[in-house]
Amino acid sequence: MTGEPVFRRAVAADLPALVAMLADDPLGAGREGADDSHYHRAFAAIDADPNQFLCTVELDGRIAGMLQLTFIAGLSRGGARRGQIEAVRVARKARNRGLGRAMMDWAIQRCRDEGCAMVQLTSDRSRTDAHRFYERLGFANSHLGYKMALDQP
């Protein structure tokens, strides 16, 4: 990295860049492209939720990455609060410069600061590079992740 990454709360003006990162991805390519209004509505819901932090990452003044944190209170494990990480993306031009590692370090520290006893995430089975990356960071692949799409009327 040439400069230090800047981590900040996402604002609505970031949406085109954030959605472009989600779409520029082997899995995202087939899943994104909804009408802008859907992304704006989702952004408003995230932004209004004190237990969510959608993070825009800037490098050298440009948007270079994103991730979403959700802080989840629960009874399990002695009433442990968890930090959940989703939607981790590094812009194509910013890859292979250590930014992903810096982003995860930031996210883990942020979860610690929020009083979380655990950080959790899931990763699609096809993302084998990501699996190695998370394991190198110290995550344990202790769980299986299940998903079910729901048809909406």
Added chain:
Amino acid sequence: MTGEPVFRRAVAADLPALVAMLADDPLGAGREGADDSHYHRAFAAIDADPNQFLCTVELDGRIAGMLQLTFIAGLSRGGARRGQIEAVRVARKARNRGLGRAMMDWAIQRCRDEGCAMVQLTSDRSRTDAHRFYERLGFANSHLGYKMALDQP
């Protein structure tokens, strides 16, 4: 099941029964037993969060099960809202009577009613019976689940 299960929002008075279910479990046995104040604090945080629903399940007037729903807004997949299920437990005396299935059917319908486009959960690798159960319900084991414990000062 002799009667129909009743699904309701958990109240603080349920806590001893809910924590007992969490502890009466091969994994939970080694993880629970924190001071009551931890569970009460966690319950208050869950109860105050409009995107959480901690469900107490009653059968024949007794607490027989529990699960926790978290509704998570996100940008991915066209701004899809997700329902996340955690802490699914059926009391020992109420097992093998179809209650787990009824609980999951209720949870999935509740996520639909909340406008979720997807339901997701993770399950510890050791819970092989649970994996078959989720697959029979129609969940796809499409993801790997990673967790990292954080030391708190």
